[in-house]
Amino acid sequence: xxxxxxxxxxxxxxxxxxxxxxxxxxxxxxxxxxxxxxxxxxxxxxxxxxxxxxxxxxxxxxxxxxxxxxxxxxxxxxxxxxxxxxxxxxxxxxxxxxxxxxxxxxxxxxxxxxxxxxxxxxxxxxxxxxxxxxxxxxxxxxxxxxxxxxxxxxxxxxxxxxxxxxxxxxxxxxxxxxxxxxxxxxxxxxxxxxxxxxxxxxxxxxxxxxxxxxxxxxxxxxxxxxxxxxxxxxxxxxxxxxxxxxxxxxxxxxxxxxxxxxxxxxxxxxxxxxxxxxxxxxxxxxxxxxxxxxxxxxxxxxxxxxxx
Amino acid sequence: xxxxxxxxxxxxxxxxxxxxxxxxxxxxxxxxxxxxxxxxxxxxxxxxxxxxxxxxxxxxxxxxxxxxxxxxxxxxxxxxxxxxxxxxxxxxxxxxxxxxxxxxxxxxxxxxxxxxxxxxxxxxxxxxxxxxxxxxxxxxxxxxxxxxxxxxxxxxxxxxxxxxxxxxxxxxxxxxxxxxxxxxxxxxxxxxxxxxxxxxxxxxxxxxxxxxxxxxxxxxxxxxxxxxxxxxxxxxxxxxxxxxxxxxxxxxxxxxxxxxxxxxxxxxxxxxxxxxxxxxxxxxxxxxxxxxxxxxxxxxxxxxxx
Numbered sequence: 001x002x003x004x005x006x007x008x009x010x011x012x013x014x015x016x017x018x019x020x021x022x023x024x025x026x027x028x029x030x031x032x033x034x035x036x037x038x039x040x041x042x043x044x045x046x047x048x049x050x051x052x053x054x055x056x057x058x059x060x061x062x063x064x065x066x067x068x069x070x071x072x073x074x075x076x077x078x079x080x081x082x083x084x085x086x087x088x089x090x091x092x093x094x095x096x097x098x099x100x101x102x103x104x105x106x107x108x109x110x111x112x113x114x115x116x117x118x119x120x121x122x123x124x125x126x127x128x129x130x131x132x133x134x135x136x137x138x139x140x141x142x143x144x145x146x147x148x149x150x151x152x153x154x155x156x157x158x159x160x161x162x163x164x165x166x167x168x169x170x171x172x173x174x175x176x177x178x179x180x181x182x183x184x185x186x187x188x189x190x191x192x193x194x195x196x197x198x199x200x201x202x203x204x205x206x207x208x209x210x211x212x213x214x215x216x217x218x219x220x221x222x223x224x225x226x227x228x229x230x231x232x233x234x235x236x237x238x239x240x241x242x243x244x245x246x247x248x249x250x251x252x253x254x255x256x257x258x259x260x261x262x263x264x265x266x267x268x269x270x271x272x273x274x275x276x277x278x279x280x281x282x283x284x285x286x287x288x289x290x291x292x293x294x295x296x297x298x299x300x301x302x303x304x305x306x307x308x
Numbered sequence: 309x310x311x312x313x314x315x316x317x318x319x320x321x322x323x324x325x326x327x328x329x330x331x332x333x334x335x336x337x338x339x340x341x342x343x344x345x346x347x348x349x350x351x352x353x354x355x356x357x358x359x360x361x362x363x364x365x366x367x368x369x370x371x372x373x374x375x376x377x378x379x380x381x382x383x384x385x386x387x388x389x390x391x392x393x394x395x396x397x398x399x400x401x402x403x404x405x406x407x408x409x410x411x412x413x414x415x416x417x418x419x420x421x422x423x424x425x426x427x428x429x430x431x432x433x434x435x436x437x438x439x440x441x442x443x444x445x446x447x448x449x450x451x452x453x454x455x456x457x458x459x460x461x462x463x464x465x466x467x468x469x470x471x472x473x474x475x476x477x478x479x480x481x482x483x484x485x486x487x488x489x490x491x492x493x494x495x496x497x498x499x500x501x502x503x504x505x506x507x508x509x510x511x512x513x514x515x516x517x518x519x520x521x522x523x524x525x526x527x528x529x530x531x532x533x534x535x536x537x538x539x540x541x542x543x544x545x546x547x548x549x550x551x552x553x554x555x556x557x558x559x560x561x562x563x564x565x566x567x568x569x570x571x572x573x574x575x576x577x578x579x580x581x582x583x584x585x586x587x588x589x590x591x592x593x594x595x596x597x598x599x600x601x602x603x604x605x606x607x608x609x610x611x612x613x614x
Contacts, residue, residue: 048404050589069590070408078404084396086316088323093316100312101405145401 001026001153001184002047007056009042009208016042018208019056024186026152029179029198032188033299034205040188041081043205044157047186048078060153074102077146081158081188085130085138091117092126094141095148102149116144120174136167140174147178154178156187172198204299228291229271232259234284243277250274261291312407313415318422327423330385334377334427338434341373342366363441364536370435371452375459375528378424379488382460385423386467387480389416390587394475403589410584417464417580424460428453448535455531455565458572459524463488465576465583472586488524495523513545517560517567522575527568534562 002024009017017039024030034040045051047058049069058065060072085094095113104112117123120140125133133141139159146154159175160168176198178185187199196202196216204211204219212219233240241260244250249266264271275288321327345366350358390413393399402412438444466487470480499519520526530541545561560567 045400048400050400050403052590070406073404073406076404078400080397080400082397083401084398086320086396086398088320089316093319097312097316098401098405100310100315101402101407103406142401149406 001028001061002030002186003057003059004043004047005057005059007043007046007058008054009039009046009051010054016208017046017053020205020208020210022203022210022213024184024201026184027182028200029175029185029187031196031199031202032186032205033202034188034211038205039208040205041157042208044078044155044186044188045080047155048076049073050078074149075152077149077151077154079142079146079154079156079159081161083142085133085141087129087131089130090126091122091128091130091133091141094130095145098145099148104149112148112150116147119147119177120144121170134167136163136170139163139167139171143171143174152184154183154185154187156185158188160189227264227271228261229264229289230259230261230291231278231288232286233278234286236283239281240278240283243281243283244274247274259287264290311411311415311418313402313412314418314422317415317419321419321423330381330423331427331430334381335430335434337377338370338373338431341369342434342437345369360441361443363438364443367435367438367444367448368532368536370431370438371532372528374428374431374452375456375524378427378456378460379463379524381427382420382424382463383467383481383484383488386416386420386464387471387484388477389420389468390471390583391475391477391480392471399587403587408584409588410581412587413468413580413584416468417461420464421457421460424457428456444535451531451535455528455569458569458576462572462576462579465579469579469583469586472583491522492525495519495526513561514557516545517557517564520564521567521571524568524572527565527572530563530568531565534565 002022004020004022007017007020008015020039020043022030032040032044042051046053047060047065049065049072053066056066061075063071063075065072086097089097092113095116096109099109099112100106113126114123117126120143122133122137122140122144125137130138130141143156143159146156156175160171163171175185175187179198199216201214202216202219203213231240231244237255237260241253241255244253244260244262249264249270251263251265253260253262264274271290275285278285278288346358349362350356353359390399393402403409407415435449439446463484467480467484470483471477474480474483499516502515502519526541533539533541539562541564542562545564
């Protein structure tokens with residue numbers, strides 16, 4: 001669906017995007033993560049056809065955005081990180097305006113607007129003035145606006161920024177719904193852990209370059225310096241500790257009253273082999289699982305410790 | 309389908325108080341102008357009574373006030389159209405839609421033109437005083453409205469152009485006023501200098517006309533002049549110019565307002581096209597593509613020559 005090839009954007013001597021190459025398949029949700037000034041917004045603006053690239057290509061559904069941005073307007077729904085609303089305009093009029101701007105015939109607009117306002121949970125606010133809405137509501141309205149022409153690809157730049165926890169949850173719910181509708185979504189955020197569970201893929205960008213790409217688990221595995229494994233036996237704690245201590249890949253065993261945690265530096269197969277040894281040794285196990293690493297830690301590691 | 313920008317502007321502007329304030333001020337000025345005219349006519353009269361024969365000058369006064377108000381209000385109405393979208397952070401949202409930069413600019417221009425038309429229509433009751441006494445026909449009034457609208461078109465086009473360049477609306481308004489001032493007084497000074505410099509060599513009437521075509525004041529005066537049949541413009545230009553003239557020059561001297569209207573339409577269109585180019589986010593790329601294509605062509609041609 002989206003392919004970015006060797007994208008470069010320079011502002012004078014400053015390189016905002018540096019030979020960035022990313023590929024996102026249809027129906028995927030790609031989290032675009034990076035510290036401030038990493039080049040996320042610049043890349044997204046190029047994708048939306050609002051900015052020219054210095055070199056490289058952005059291909060959406062087979063069409064190059066850098067060569068024919070207007071042809072892709074129907075396929076893209078864009079939500080910027082900062083946006084405003086018009087004064088003296090009601091929610092339905094706001095939606096109607098953008099529906100008109102996307103060339104949707106007048107007769108078809110009513111059902112489309114009702115459906116979208118239902119999705120973003122603003123149906124009860126349809127007669128309110130847009131400037132009277134809360135920030136969270138405005139964000140959801142802007143999301144509904146970006147969907148008015150039923151685009152295949154949604155480019156959402158920090159859709160949850162500045163929202164309180166409740167509004168963030170609501171926004172996440174809407175995005176989940178869109179995921180179920182089969183939309184391809186590129187979403188940038190500073191709140192990676194919140195996005196992680198819904199993103200099929202994550203791209204970590206730092207100083208305009210791609211630092212890591214893959215599923216959250218893949219990135220965690222690739223970039224985590226250690227894997228922490230948690231084991232809880234029903235009994236035979238000493239016997240289990242003895243076996244674990246004999247393993248060359250097991251380090252820093254932490255013994256708690258009922259369970260054990262250890263650092264593991266081997267592969268999945270080698271970890272499975274340890275489990276097999278414990279089972280063969282007839283140790284009754286209640287749980288044997290790898291602890292989920294801290295995504296923020298990984299992010300800080302990849303981006304060289306620059307603020308989230 | 310109605311331009312969505314025009315439609316939205318119509319909804320939002322008519323809900324605010326600003327346009328009603330402008331409309332009220334506009335009507336007050338026109339009514340005040342008519343009142344002062346009647347008061348002055350009565351007190352200047354030998355018999356302290358209104359002379360209906362002077363009503364034709366009321367038309368001139370009203371048209372002049374209308375023209376001045378349009379010249380003052382159009383930049384104020386349009387100079388913030390694009391910079392306002394930037395300030396509100398809504399321009400990007402517009403540019404990612406299927407609307408072309410040209411239709412965005414046209415929508416903005418038409419909305420201010422529509423408001424100018426509303427101002428003109430609202431003053432028709434004041435103009436009707438002239439019709440009550442006679443002397444000026446409806447054709448003349450329509451001609452005046454047409455002239456006012458083309459002036460609004462040109463000033464609106466220039467205002468939108470500056471609105472695309474400058475973030476501050478005040479800067480754009482001031483620049484439009486400066487340009488209007490240059491067109492009004494600069495061309496007059498130029499023409500005067502021309503007469504002064506070439507006084508011994510008979511200045512050509514064609515050159516004078518060319519210099520005065522961009523002048524909105526001359527255009528307006530020429531229109532009123534031809535409508536009330538005083539033909540002052542023609543006489544001044546005849547006297548300023550040398551002997552024999554072609555029939556086109558004579559026609560141009562009489563109808564300089566028509567040429568000015570054509571000038572306004574051309575200048576307005578140029579600025580609108582330039583404004584559309586300025587807000588087009590991909591214009592650099594097109595230029596880049598063109599230059600690359602030109603380079604490729606040149607290379608091919610060179611190879612062919614070799």
